[in-house]
Structures are given as C-alpha cells and as structure tokens.
Amino acid sequence: TPNMKLILIFSALFGASLCLETFVGDQVLRIKTRNEEEVKKLQLLESLEHLELDFWINPSTPALPVDVRIPANSVQAVKAFLESHGIEYSILIEDLQVVLDKEKQDMACSQQKERSSNSFNYGTYHSLDSIYAELDHLASEYSNIVSKLQIGKSYEKRPLYVLKFSTGGSNRPAIWIDAGIHSREWVTQASAVWIAKKIASDYGKDLSITSLLNKMDIFLLPVTNPDGYVFTHTTNRMWRKTRSKNQGSPCVGVDPNRNWDAGFGGPGASSNPCSDSYRGPSANSEVEVKSVVNFIKNHGNIQAFLTFHSYSQLLMYPYGYKCTEPADYAELDALGRAAASSIRSLYGTTFTVGSICSTIYQASGGSIDWSYDYGIKYSFAFELRDTGRYGFLLPASQIIPTAEETWLGLKKIMEHVRDNPY
Amino acid sequence: AVMELPPSHYAAARAAALAAHYACYRRGSPGRGLALRAVRRASRQDIDDVGHKYYLELVLEDVLDKDSTVNCTAEVLYHLGNKNIAPDVQFTIEGELKNTDEADNVFYNRIKSLEKELVAEKIPDSHGNVPPEMEPIRLLAWAASGYVIWQNSTENTIFQLAQIKHVKQVKRIDEYLEFDYMILLHEMVSQEIIPWQMTVLWHPQHTVQVTEDSRQPKHASE
Numbered sequence: 001t002p003n004m005k006l007i008l009i010f011s012a013l014f015g016a017s018l019c020l021e022t023f024v025g026d027q028v029l030r031i032k033t034r035n036e037e038e039v040k041k042l043q044l045l046e047s048l049e050h051l052e053l054d055f056w057i058n059p060s061t062p063a064l065p066v067d068v069r070i071p072a073n074s075v076q077a078v079k080a081f082l083e084s085h086g087i088e089y090s091i092l093i094e095d096l097q098v099v100l101d102k103e104k105q106d107m108a109c110s111q112q113k114e115r116s117s118n119s120f121n122y123g124t125y126h127s128l129d130s131i132y133a134e135l136d137h138l139a140s141e142y143s144n145i146v147s148k149l150q151i152g153k154s155y156e157k158r159p160l161y162v163l164k165f166s167t168g169g170s171n172r173p174a175i176w177i178d179a180g181i182h183s184r185e186w187v188t189q190a191s192a193v194w195i196a197k198k199i200a201s202d203y204g205k206d207l208s209i210t211s212l213l214n215k216m217d218i219f220l221l222p223v224t225n226p227d228g229y230v231f232t233h234t235t236n237r238m239w240r241k242t243r244s245k246n247q248g249s250p251c252v253g254v255d256p257n258r259n260w261d262a263g264f265g266g267p268g269a270s271s272n273p274c275s276d277s278y279r280g281p282s283a284n285s286e287v288e289v290k291s292v293v294n295f296i297k298n299h300g301n302i303q304a305f306l307t308f309h310s311y312s313q314l315l316m317y318p319y320g321y322k323c324t325e326p327a328d329y330a331e332l333d334a335l336g337r338a339a340a341s342s343i344r345s346l347y348g349t350t351f352t353v354g355s356i357c358s359t360i361y362q363a364s365g366g367s368i369d370w371s372y373d374y375g376i377k378y379s380f381a382f383e384l385r386d387t388g389r390y391g392f393l394l395p396a397s398q399i400i401p402t403a404e405e406t407w408l409g410l411k412k413i414m415e416h417v418r419d420n421p422y
Numbered sequence: 423a424v425m426e427l428p429p430s431h432y433a434a435a436r437a438a439a440l441a442a443h444y445a446c447y448r449r450g451s452p453g454r455g456l457a458l459r460a461v462r463r464a465s466r467q468d469i470d471d472v473g474h475k476y477y478l479e480l481v482l483e484d485v486l487d488k489d490s491t492v493n494c495t496a497e498v499l500y501h502l503g504n505k506n507i508a509p510d511v512q513f514t515i516e517g518e519l520k521n522t523d524e525a526d527n528v529f530y531n532r533i534k535s536l537e538k539e540l541v542a543e544k545i546p547d548s549h550g551n552v553p554p555e556m557e558p559i560r561l562l563a564w565a566a567s568g569y570v571i572w573q574n575s576t577e578n579t580i581f582q583l584a585q586i587k588h589v590k591q592v593k594r595i596d597e598y599l600e601f602d603y604m605i606l607l608h609e610m611v612s613q614e615i616i617p618w619q620m621t622v623l624w625h626p627q628h629t630v631q632v633t634e635d636s637r638q639p640k641h642a643s644e
Contacts, residue, residue, distance in 0.1 A: 125549055237548045238584065238606065238615045255613070274640075276613040312610075350460070352430045360432050361611050388439075388582040389457055389485060391608060395550030 003044065006081060023100060025072030028093035031082065033062045038087050042066055045081070053078070067092065122194045122403070124396045125186050128158070128230050131193055131223060135161055142200035145213065151221070152291025155244045158226040160291050165199050165218040173301050173421060174217040175414055176376075178292065179308040181256050181367070182240045183228025187384050187394045187402050188308035192222035194403035195410065208411055212418045216303070219295075225256055225288055238392065242286050246273035254280035257309075259289045262369035263321025268362040279365050289367075296371070304378035304417045305371035306410065311391050312360070312383040313351045315340050315409065318372040320356030321364040328377055329355075335416050336380065339409035346405040349385065356381065378417050382406065424477070427464040434464035436580045437476035441496035443568040443581070444511040445482060450565025450630060452558030453525030455485030462493075473502040474577060484520060485561065492517050500577045508573045526626040529558040533599055539591040540601075546585065559589055563603055565630040566622040571607070573635075584608040584615060598623045604638070616640070 033039045042059035045051070054069040070078050082089050093099055120134045139148040145165055152160045166172065179192035199218060202209045212218075223229055227243040241253030251274035258269035261283035269279035284290045296302050317332040319325075326332065336353040343351050356363060368379040385394055385402045394402070427434045442458035449456060462479040469475055476498045484490040496513040533540060545560050546552045552560055563586050571581040584606040592600040600623050607616045617638035623631040 232548075238608075240613060270612070276615065354430050358428075358431055359435075387458070390546060390550050391582050391584050393546045393548065393550045393585060395546070398550075 006044075007048065023069075023096040025075070026069055026093075026096040027072075027075050027091060028056070028067060028069045028096060029078070029082075029089045030092050031059075031066040031068065032088040032090075033059065033066065034088075035062050038062065038085070041085060041087065045078070051078075069093075069096065122190070122197065123400045125190055125399070126193075127233055128223060128226055131189065132159075132161060134193055135163060135196070135222065138163065138196055138200055142203075145203050146196075146200050149219075151295045152287060154225070154227045154288055155242055155286070156227045156230075158230070160221065160224070160226065160288065162295070163196050163220045163222070165203075165213060165220070167203075167213050169217075171299070171301055172215065172217045173303045174219055174299065175304040175306065175417060176219050176221075176296065176302050176371075177306045177308070177410070178221040178224045178367075180222060180226075180229060181224040181288075181307065182309060183225045183232045184238050184240050184392045185308075185310040185384075186232070186392065187310045187399060189223050189229065190396075190399045191384065191403035191406055192220060192308065194400060195407055196220055196222065198403075198407055208415055212414055216414075216418055218414075219299075219302075221292070224292070227288075228253070240276050241278065242288055244280075244286060246278075247281070249273040251278075254278050254286050256286050256289050257367055258363065258365040259283060259286045260293075260365050260367050260370035262366060262373055263319075263364040266321050266362075266364035268320065268364045277363075283365065292367075293370070296374070296376075302371075302376055303421070304380075304413065305368060305376045306379075306413065307367050307381050308384060308406075309381060310384040310394065311386055311388065313349060313385060313387050314359055314381075314383040315343075315351045315353050316356045316359055316368075316381045316383070318355060318369045318379055320362065320366040321369050323355075323357040323362060325355065326372060332378070332380070335378070335413060338416075339380075339412040342408040342412045343405045346408055347401055349405050351382075351409070377422060378413065380413060382409070424465050424467045427466055429461040429464055431464070433466065433577070434461055434476070434478070436575075436577060437466075437498045437500075438464065438478050438480055438496075439580050439582075440509060440572065440575045441478055441480060441494070441498050441511055441513055442482060443571040443575075445494060445496070445513050445515065445568075446565050447568030447572060448513075448629060449515070449519060450561065450568060451522055451526050451626075452529040452562045452624070453486075453522030454519065455561040455564045456482045456519075457485050459483040459491055469499075471502065473500050475499045482515070485564070486557075487520070490520060492519060509575055511572060523626065525558070530599065530626050533591065536591070539593055541590050542586075543588045544585065545589070559601070560586060562601065562622060562624060562630065563589070563605060566603065566620055566632050567605055567607065567618075569630070569632040570605075570618055570620055570635050578611055580610040582608045582610065587617065592621075598625045614640075 039059045039062055051074055052071055056067040059066045135148055139146045147164045149162045149164055150159045151162050180189040203213055228239050231239045241255050243253055255277045258277055258279040264283040270277045315336045340351040340353050368381045372379040438461045446456040459481040465477045467475045478496045480494045481491050482494050493516040494513055499510040501507045545556050567583040586605050588604040590602045592602055594600050603620050605618050607618055619636050620632050621634035623633055
C-alpha cells in the first residue's frame with residue numbers, strides 16, 4: 001500500500017536524523033489542508049515518531065493551517081510526500097539555526113548595553129548622587145570624546161560638574177548648555193542627562209553632531225544648583241533658589257537667575273531675601289553663578305549660551321532686564337522660530353518664541369542677558385514642558401519625550417552656530 | 423482705543439490664563455478639567471477711569487482628552503485702582519463640551535459610600551504621579567482653584583495650581599460633598615509658591631462652590 005511505502009522511506013531516513021544537536025538546515029513549513037482526507041494524511045505523518053517532526057500547530061481540522069518543524073535530513077522527503085499528494089505548503093522559516101543565532105546575538109547585545117550602562121533609567125527622576133554617578137559612567141564609557149570637569153563648588157560645598165564633549169584641538173569654539181539652575185525644574189536636569197548620553201552616543205553616527213564636534217566643543221552643566229536640587233528631594237519639592245544664608249534674615253537662598261551682572265538691581269527682581277526672586281546682596285554673590293561666569297570668561301571662546309528652565313514651553317532670547325530689542329534681534333528670532341519648529345515636528349509640542357521681556361516679564365540679573373552683553377551672540381533660554389497642567393511636577397513618563405523634542409531644537413541652534421562663526 | 427496684541431505677548435497670556443481658569447471654575451467638575459491650549463487673538467482697550475479690557479479668542483482643551491478642544495471668546499476687565507476687586511470675566515464657549523454626567527455620578531456615589539472620610543496628600547506627588555482614583559479629586563481642585571485664582575488675579579499675576587498638599591473630606595448631612603483643600607498656587611511673575619486653603623462644595627449638575635478660602639503663611643524654614 002502507498003502508506004506502507006511511505007513508512008519505509010521515512011524509517012530509512014530515521015538513522016540519518018539521529019543525534020541532531022543544532023537546528024542547522026531545519027525548516028518550518030506551514031501546510032494548508034483543504035479537506036478531512038488531507039488532515040488524516042498529516043495525522044499519519046504525526047504518528048511516525050521516529051521522524052521527530054515537531055508540530056507547532058497540530059493537524060486537527062481543515063480550517064486551520066498546520067505548522068511543523070522538520071529536521072534537516074527529513075525536509076526533502078516530507079516535501080516530496082506533500083507534493084505527491086497535492087497538499088499545499090509554504091516555507092515559514094528557511095533555516096531555523098539562522099533565526100536562533102540572530103536572537104542570541106540580539107539578546108547578548110542588549111544585555112551588554114544594560115551591563116555597560118548600569119541600567120540607568122533615563123525615564124525617571126534621580127537623586128543628585130545617582131546623576132553624578134551617571135556622569136562618571138558616561139565619561140568612562142565614551143572616554144574618547146567625553147570628560148568630566150569640576151568648575152567650582154556650591155554653597156554647601158557640592159561639586160559643580162561639567163561634561164566636556166570634544167574631539168581634540170585646543171580651546172576650540174564652544175557651546176555652553178546648563179540645566180537645573182532652578183532646582184524645582186526637575187525635567188531640566190533629567191533632560192540634560194539624556195542629552196549628554198545622546199551627544200556621546202550619536203557621535204560617529206549622526207552626521208550633524210559628528211561634524212559639529214569635529215569643529216566645536218560642547219560644555220554641559222546638568223545640575224547648576226545642586227544644593228537646591230538635594231533640598232527638593234529631602235525637604236521641599238518646590239524649592240527654587242540656592243541655599244545660601246542671608247545675613248540678618250531667617251530666609252535662605254538667592255534666585256540664581258536674578259543674580260547675574262545684567263541690569264542687576266533693576267525691576268523684575270526682589271530685594272527681599274524671603275522672596276523666590278530675591279536677587280541677592282550683589283551680582284555674582286552666589287558661588288554657583290560665579291563659577292559659571294569664571295569658566296566662561298577663562299575659556300574665552302564660547303559662541304553660544306543655552307540654558308534650560310521649566311515650565312511654559314517658551315524659547316526666549318534677550319533681553320529681560322530691559323524691553324528694548326537686542327541688536328541681533330532678527331537673527332535670534334528667526335533661529336528661535338526654526339528651533340521651535342523642529343521641536344514641534346516630533347510630538348506637536350508648541351513653543352512660543354520671543355524676547356524675555358515681551359514673552360514673560362521684565363526680569364533683571366538673568367543669565368542670557370549677561371552672556372549676550374558679554375559678547376555671546378547666540379544666547380537662548382528654554383522653558384520646557386508643560387504649560388501648567390503638571391507644571392514643575394511633570395510626570396516621569398514625559399522626561400524622554402521632552403528631552404527628545406528639546407534635542408531637536410538644540411541641534412537646530414547648534415548647527416547654526418557651527419555654520420556661522422563670528 | 424483698542425490695540426491688537428501679539429498672542430505671544432505676556433499681557434495677552436496673563437488675561438488668557440485668567441479667562442481659562444475662570445471658565446474651568448464655571449464649567450469644571452470632578453469629571454471635567456479645562457485648560458488653555460492657545461491664544462488665537464488678543465486686543466486691549468484702555469478705558470479711562472475704569473481699567474484695561476482684554477478681548478480674547480482662545481482655544482481650550484479637555485484635560486482628560488487632549489484631542490478634545492473648544493474655541494472660546496472672552497472679555498477680561500481689570501479694574502483700575504482698587505486691587506481688591508476681582509477682574510470681570512465673561513466668556514462664551516463655542517460648541518458643546520463633552521457630557522460628564524456619568525463620570526460625575528460615579529465619583530459622587532463612590533465618595534458618598536465611603537465609610538471613612540477621604541483623606542489624601544501630595545497630588546501629584548514629587549514625580550508627577552496621580553493615582554487614577556485621585557484624578558477626580560484633582561479635577562475638582564482644578565475647578566475650585568479657578569475661583570481662587572480669578573478672585574486674586576491682577577494684570578501683574580499669572581497663577582497655576584502647582585499641587586494639592588492635602589485634602590480632607592468633611593462629612594455633611596445634606597447631599598453636597600465637601601472637601602477641605604490645602605493647595606499650592608504657583609504665581610509666575612513673582613515665582614512664589616503660595617499655600618492656600620479652600621473649602622469646596624459640590625454636587626452633580628451644580629457648579630463647584632468655594633465657600634471659604636484664605637491665603638496661608640509660608641514657613642520661613644521651608
């Protein structure tokens with residue numbers, strides 16, 4: 001009988017299919033049965049245990065396909081059987097070992113990524129210590145382009161760490177970026193760490209960043225106000241200022257973004273130490289501010305000064321201390337709009353563009369006013385997500401989207417700076 | 423004289439924020455929060471001996487459904503001189519807001535059937551989390567804070583609800599729900615965080631009522 005012949009053929013193949021330890025050459029077929037008779041034929045095949053056919057979907061009804069893994073040595077014979085009975089099939093997997101090898105590779109790769117990155121979760125808020133540990137880790141993992149510098153110490157003696165991104169040269173023109181000058185604006189420190197990782201890992205892969213770093217350096221200060229940041233974790237989530245003691249007052253802290261030497265003492269800053277916009281006893285009285293000023297002055301070749309705040313979704317250029325237009329108004333406004341457009345392209349987040357004075361308020365002693373008057377033409381302040389629904393308490397799930405979209409705006413500005421040396 | 427303002431100008435932004443908070447107070451509930459999405463047009467009129475009047479075209483969004491927006495026209499009059507008078511606000515919403523009867527009733531019944539009075543704190547928490555069962559409590563505060571913000575706004579202020587520090591339900595014998603909130607308001611011009619107490623009454627199909635509210639002192643040590 002035909003079935004007996006079949007059994008003989010397959011039995012002969014039995015010997016050859018012993019001791020398979022790999023899946024090299026194994027194929028997975030999908031068999032389409034049209035009627036009960038065809039299903040029965042497949043069930044006969046199934047019963048021949050020595051064939052070691054591995055049914056992923058067993059033959060049961062003509063309504064369902066039958067998926068079966070066939071050891072390499074049996075593949076031709078099974079196909080011949082199906083074809084001689086006019087049973088339709090297709091090849092789901094040509095060589096199972098190839099698929100398994102790729103899977104192993106993928107798993108090893110992601111395991112290595114986890115191990116080498118200590119599984120730092122960019123999508124959650126971190127303590128100061130945790131952020132500082134990650135800065136060390138980035139500097140060591142990407143040591144060819146990233147190094148960590150200390151530019152000073154906070155009031156409570158915490159180090160102020162800056163990451164330098166450089167491919168060499170000597171005192172190349174550079175871009176300055178800072179975050180967290182106001183400690184309660186948590187999405188800014190979190191975004192800065194993500195951006196640090198992005199710059200480091202995109203070098204050599206992304207055309208824009210690679211050409212930028214081949215010509216310029218980037219300095220990134222992720223936590224400008226570490227004392228305040230720690231205080232927001234331990235005591236008061238809404239703390240904004242530094243933690244310096246004010247002589248003759250029970251109130252602590254100075255608003256570091258009213259403390260710069262730009263219209264200092266003018267309208268838009270308070271002279272009351274208990275105020276959240278207290279300007280301080282004098283310009284640069286805050287060591288956090290002074291450290292940045294000293295670094296910028298000593299470097300001597302900073303071309304752009306970019307600072308992150310939250311919230312309100314704004315992209316602003318000078319001035320804040322006076323309501324007159326800066327000389328480079330047209331260029332800054334156009335560049336700001338281009339950056340806002342890039343930001344919007346990712347998730348539809350809209351940023352309003354304008355000078356500080358016309359967009360939010362007159363505010364004296366602000367950082368980008370100082371940097372602009374010092375001669376750094378490309379001075380911008382970002383106010384990141386959101387517009388008030390969560391405000392400072394932005395859900396951690398929005399950290400990465402915020403960082404991603406901000407990055408696009410940042411890149412737009414940095415590309416312009418790279419292409420327009422002055 | 424009526425002067426057109428760029429929608430991005432801070433004067434327009436402040437008046438628009440006020441109008442949006444007022445609209446949220448009048449139309450908000452545990453099932454609905456309204457927030458300002460965009461300012462389309464703004465103009466300002468200086469009325470001698472009276473004050474400054476702003477004419478606004480706004481887009482408001484449903485806090486629970488970002489894709490759901492409505493157009494809104496509003497007029498905001500800041501009174502000259504006496505800063506203790508709340509601005510006059512009028513607004514018209516074009517079209518229909520999503521019906522929230524079901525959500526409101528579910529919340530109402532849930533609270534009514536609690537054995538112990540509801541107590542909660544820090545909404546959202548430091549990381550921005552709001553437990554789902556606290557969302558209606560938050561939206562109720564959002565609407566009620568609209569009243570407090572309206573009453574305390576001037577041309578030199580722009581408020582947002584920063585956080586609910588603490589909320590405690592007060593059991594009542596009548597059908598109203600009563601909550602005693604301690605909230606933090608963020609005033610963006612001064613950048614101050616202002617603690618504020620407010621007592622809120624609510625019943626489905628009724629506007630949110632703030633029966634008592636008072637600014638609280640900030641602690642020097644904080």
